Amino acid sequence: MGLLLSAGVASAGSAPPAGAVPPPGLPPAVASLPAPYRAPYLPASTGERLQEVTSAADPKVLEMRSLRAKLDIAPRDLDAAIRLANGYIDYSRQIGDAHYAGYAEAVIAPWTRLAAPPASALLTQASILDYRHEFDAARELLQATLRLDSRNAQAWLTLATLDMVQGRYEAARRDCAQVMSTAGLELGSACLGNLLSYTGQARQSLALLRQSEVSRGRAPVGYQAWIEGLIAETAERLGDWPLAEAHYHSALQLLPHDNFLLVAYADFLLDRGRPAEVLPLLADHFQSDTAFLRLALAQAALHSPDAPRYAWMMAARFEALKERGSDYFGREEARFALQLQHDPETSLGLAQRNWQFQRAPWDARVVLEAALAAHQPRAAAAVATFVEETRLEDPAVQSLLRQVPLPARHAAGESR
Amino acid sequence: MKGLPSPLSLGRLALLLSPLPLLLAAPIAQAHSASDAYLTLSVDGTDEYTLHGQWDIALRDLDFVLRLDDDGDGELTWGEVKRHQASIERYAYGQLRFKDESGASCAVQPTRQLIDAHADGAYAALFFDVHCAQRSKALAMSYALFFPIDPSHRGIFVMHSAEGTSTAVLSPQHANVVLALK
Numbered sequence: 240m241g242l243l244l245s246a247g248v249a250s251a252g253s254a255p256p257a258g259a260v261p262p263p264g265l266p267p268a269v270a271s272l273p274a275p276y277r278a279p280y281l282p283a284s285t286g287e288r289l290q291e292v293t294s295a296a297d298p299k300v301l302e303m304r305s306l307r308a309k310l311d312i313a314p315r316d317l318d319a320a321i322r323l324a325n326g327y328i329d330y331s332r333q334i335g336d337a338h339y340a341g342y343a344e345a346v347i348a349p350w351t352r353l354a355a356p357p358a359s360a361l362l363t364q365a366s367i368l369d370y371r372h373e374f375d376a377a378r379e380l381l382q383a384t385l386r387l388d389s390r391n392a393q394a395w396l397t398l399a400t401l402d403m404v405q406g407r408y409e410a411a412r413r414d415c416a417q418v419m420s421t422a423g424l425e426l427g428s429a430c431l432g433n434l435l436s437y438t439g440q441a442r443q444s445l446a447l448l449r450q451s452e453v454s455r456g457r458a459p460v461g462y463q464a465w466i467e468g469l470i471a472e473t474a475e476r477l478g479d480w481p482l483a484e485a486h487y488h489s490a491l492q493l494l495p496h497d498n499f500l501l502v503a504y505a506d507f508l509l510d511r512g513r514p515a516e517v518l519p520l521l522a523d524h525f526q527s528d529t530a531f532l533r534l535a536l537a538q539a540a541l542h543s544p545d546a547p548r549y550a551w552m553m554a555a556r557f558e559a560l561k562e563r564g565s566d567y568f569g570r571e572e573a574r575f576a577l578q579l580q581h582d583p584e585t586s587l588g589l590a591q592r593n594w595q596f597q598r599a600p601w602d603a604r605v606v607l608e609a610a611l612a613a614h615q616p617r618a619a620a621a622v623a624t625f626v627e628e629t630r631l632e633d634p635a636v637q638s639l640l641r642q643v644p645l646p647a648r649h650a651a652g653e654s655r
Numbered sequence: 656m657k658g659l660p661s662p663l664s665l666g667r668l669a670l671l672l673s674p675l676p677l678l679l680a681a682p683i684a685q686a687h688s689a690s691d692a693y694l695t696l697s698v699d700g701t702d703e704y705t706l707h708g709q710w711d712i713a714l715r716d717l718d719f720v721l722r723l724d725d726d727g728d729g730e731l732t733w734g735e736v737k738r739h740q741a742s743i744e745r746y747a748y749g750q751l752r753f754k755d756e757s758g759a760s761c762a763v764q765p766t767r768q769l770i771d772a773h774a775d776g777a778y779a780a781l782f783f784d785v786h787c788a789q790r791s792k793a794l795a796m797s798y799a800l801f802f803p804i805d806p807s808h809r810g811i812f813v814m815h816s817a818e819g820t821s822t823a824v825l826s827p828q829h830a831n832v833v834l835a836l837k
Contacts, residue, residue, distance in 0.1 A: 277771075277772050279709070279711075279769035279770065279771040279780040279782075280769055280770055280771075281769055281770070282733035282770055284733065285732060285733050285734030285737060286732055286733070286734060287732060287733040288730050288731070288732055289714060289731050289732060289733055289736060289770060289777040290714040290715060290718075290730070290731040290776050290777040291715075291729060291730055291731075291776075292714070292715055292718040292719075292723070292724050292729060292730070292731055293718075293719075293729065294724075294727060294728060294729025295724065295727030295729075296727060296728075296729065297729070336688075337688060337689035337690075337807065338689060338690050338715070338716065338719070338805065340689070340807065341689055341690060341804075341805035341806060341807035341808060342719070342804060342805055344805070344806050344807060345803065345804050345805055345806055348806065371807075526775065526776065528688050528775075552774050555773075555774035556688060556774045556775055558774075559688060559691060559773075559774060559775065559811075560688055562691070562811050562824065563689070563691055563809040563811060563824060564809070564824055565688075565689070
């Protein structure tokens, strides 16, 4: 995007700037992808399809429009605003598109701007910041929410998830206890089950999550799909591929278009050496950057003639994010740099920076992969120590760790 | 639901759950590119008091505000965009103001509207000229596109002049810039 822009007004369509040179032998554009470098143009016919947008036939879109209409009638109604904002955030996550998080922020802005914002507005704003990976700011707002409303289960749950993704497992354990006391055993168990999958207790995690699965019958579809997705991930941690796949399927039956589930399942397929299956899975999800990366990885794994185009488009999207000052794609960008740009040094820098903010298994993995590829195993020392201490079970991470000859690792091994 | 202490909790759980699984999935689900528009201004090669502009605005973003998808099929065609060109211009140019050194408004004259393909989709490319009644060495530009409905929108701004090229990221906190023409 920025690449196109830099061509400027007078010279739109001229050669792209340095750094944006496409790979040699770039194949002609396929119909489904916009053409890079094309100058602004007048479409040839009125029937030319330019852009997918949210369809008015989508019940979610209708629901958001109806909530918006209610708020327009009563613009000072905080509950109506929160309902609409949460609807937008929900949709933003589902389709993998940050625009709706921005719309949500605008909806609650009249309350977050107050000198003393209400707890519900703080909580909603915290979810928006969390979605944008502004973790520190999100944590502050969650703590402020809990100061106003110490039994707010949603705030405890969001905090638990935030602590988990940042690898603060002791804190997450306390948060899950609060979830249990404020929302009940079922949700508390799911919270704890999620946590145990990171701390060397994946078996117990599976048992807890399966209990939630058994009793899920009357829960909303989104909740059921969440439990199924967690079971799938936990099964992956245990290396039980058939179990993982079965639960990805169940989750996707419940929420077929959910960006998070689609991307997680695509990663599973890529890991299993089944890139061809990723293409139909994500065919309708070009708009999501995370989905697009998996498509680009699958194209590369298949040595498809389209692979360079996908890689180029992905680079342009990262470039656009950089222009607006966003850097919350560290994990994705590290994978992109390593696997599609074959640049282990850059990948390592990105992965190490990402590790400062996020410590989920995939975050560990990108550091280890880059450090090995860059022949700098010592750069993965902090990750190795973290995995040792937390006892993370993850076959991919463990297999990479075995290739990292770390003094710290030997020391830890001897002390057992 | 097995394991729940009381029907009361079940009710609370259901209430709680509507936005919930999504929040839980959040940190692993990553965020995705938000709304950007690309505004480029070039000082005219012969008349340094005239500016030529190109403003690329995502069709997706315009559709959210102006409902361009007339048949509601989830796909924007050129015919639909073309039908709404006047309202697109009205909306966009209402959010971009230029003033000369005396504080007088300058005229923004739309010249044409094309389509521009970006890495994340199709954009309306709005071309325009800026003319001020008085010759002014500097202009104040204020940019407010989408800010009231989406404070995360950013205007990626590039200015070409004889002095060189400068850039800025326009946001609700940084919506006003001064442009040196000479």
